[in-house]
């Protein structure tokens with residue numbers, strides 16, 4: 001029985017108070033539904049409750065019955081921008097859908113529905129907007145043009161960032177249209193490098209909540225805190241505890257910029273609808289003295305909780321997430337310090353749908369770049385030798401996936417494959433004589449070798465064909481290091497993965513100049529093309545942003561319940577396959593971001609196919625054409641018509 005109950009529904013509980021709107025709850029039954037009432041369209045304050053509900057349900061059969069799928073797919077309520085998830089709807093009878101749409105002044109203040117000057121004459125009449133807007137009506141395309149012009153006028157990247165955040169908070173669809181259509185220009189604004197500065201200054205620029213802050217004060221209440229978030233149908237959570245924000249260290253609660261930025265890419269690059277995304281920051285304190293002494297710091301003013309206290313808060317969070325959103329919600333761990341990151345992944349990898357972007361997403365994107373680079377330098381992965389500067393999450397995560405791929409390609413035991421890969425940490429080359437004092441994730445890389453302190457000496461001793469920077473420390477690929485790589489290799493592969501730009505192990509210009517134009521270079525943060533001896537070199541951006549949006553979409557659309565390493569491998573393959581001859585001709589080993597939605601659809605399709613193959617997918621039946629299905633699932637930022 002589908003019941004359209006008119007219920008009082010608290011909405012928009014901002015920091016400055018709350019307002020109540022009427023809304024309808026739709027309970028979806030398994031097989032057939034009966035529409036009992038349609039109800040009036042407005043509450044006593046003339047707020048539009050459900051737009052066009054008569055129309056939405058007009059396909060319901062005369063006897064009042066229809067399948068749940070029919071009803072849902074016929075709903076054209078403007079903010080019901082969910083993919084129809086038949087299986088979930090039928091299983092989750094207990095989760096009602098609540099829809100409320102404001103009108104008049106409130107509509108203009110509602111970022112999910114506001115269209116600004118793009119409201120049509122009819123909509124202005126129907127929704128009490130007359131007089132609240134100037135007379136002109138413009139298209140969304142013209143709004144994009146206007147906003148881009150306005151953003152380009154700012155010289156300071158942080159001002160551009162703040163303008164974009166303002167837009168996200170006032171007109172969400174316009175924000176996403178801007179980002180999707182100008183992805184190469186705006187990615188550095190909403191993501192690395194600018195998001196790093198935004199986190200550093202988050203206390204000063206914080207205006208409105210864009211994600212959930214869960215601090216030690218919320219211990220014992222996390223289940224209720226999650227319910228305070230206005231959206232109920234969450235599919236992806238990006239969570240950080242702020243301890244390793246990019247290469248900028250412990251930024252505590254101000255790390256919130258990262259989940260917000262990553263989730264806006266989930267929507268723009270991967271097509272996951274914004275209302276399904278939840279940014280979370282776990283605040284257990286910070287060890288950053290500067291922040292602790294900063295009067296504008298927004299987080300808990302205490303040193304970080306560790307051990308049992310930390311573990312209990314995380315456990316409560318993970319349990320509450322599953323209780324609130326079910327077992328198919330994807331939890332992406334982001335920018336945790338490595339002493340927690342590996343343990344959290346291992347602990348929750350068997351009970352939750354979890355993915356560590358720094359360990360796993362980075363590995364997948366780098367493997368894709370290497371596979372593409374092999375088309376230029378020749379040989380198989382097993383023919384190459386790899387040296388890393390940095391043996392943390394990114395370094396050991398990438399190393400392990402390379403070893404796994406070599407092992408799969410050659411049937412070589414994993415331990416043998418690992419011997420082709422060496423890592424240097426802050427104490428020097430990781431070797432057997434250090435094994436007892438190494439963190440557990442470094443131990444597999446402790447090879448038999450003389451200890452070496454300096455990177456340049458390690459390069460000359462190991463003779464790598466590939467050098468990868470994951471140290472978080474800028475300018476560590478010095479001239480002698482790059483020159484040594486160039487002396488050893490005709491085409492040295494050099495990746496400076498550390499973010500933001502200030503922490504990059506070397507710049508694109510340094511890589512090309514010091515290698516005399518021979519390096520195959522990619523970096524975590526973007527660099528402009530470089531002209532060297534009359535030739536233009538376009539550096540690639542080896543950033544996990546290529547992977548996680550499509551990867552997550554693949555998990556969601558297949559209803560996957562666990563992440564498996566093989567999914568990372570097929571995501572890599574999909575990305576590498578998107579590099580065209582035209583890209584190679586420009587020296588690129590990653591495809592341009594402007595094609596990212598197509599790339600994400602291919603990644604999603606490969607990940608979903610692997611989930612089905614491994615028996616980890618719950619969404620049945622498996623769609624025939626997974627690429628098309630992925631594309632059809634993607635959120636469109638075009639305005640809806642409020643008829």
Ligand SMILES: NC(=O)C1=CN([C@@H]2O[C@H](COP(=O)(O)OP(=O)(O)OC[C@H]3O[C@@H](n4cnc5c(N)ncnc54)[C@H](OP(=O)(O)O)[C@@H]3O)[C@@H](O)[C@H]2O)C=CC1
Nearest residue numbers: 246247390391392393394425426471472498499524543544
């Ligand atoms: N491009 C991308 O997509 C991604 C980039 N990154 C970037 O990679 C960097 C590292 O991240 P992550 O691996 O998570 O961080 P971790 O803290 O886990 O690892 C950092 C590693 O670098 C080592 N290190 C630090 N300083 C030096 C130094 N001076 N010389 C040699 N080694 C050093 C550390 O050594 P020790 O263990 O001895 O302390 C540690 O092994 C960050 O800047 C991050 O932004 C991360 C994920 C994705």
Ligand SMILES: CC(=O)C(=O)O
Nearest residue numbers: 246335357358499544
């Ligand atoms: C890109 C990313 O995830 C990082 O630098 O941490």
Ligand SMILES: [Mg+2]
Nearest residue numbers: 334335357358
């Ligand atoms: Mg990260």
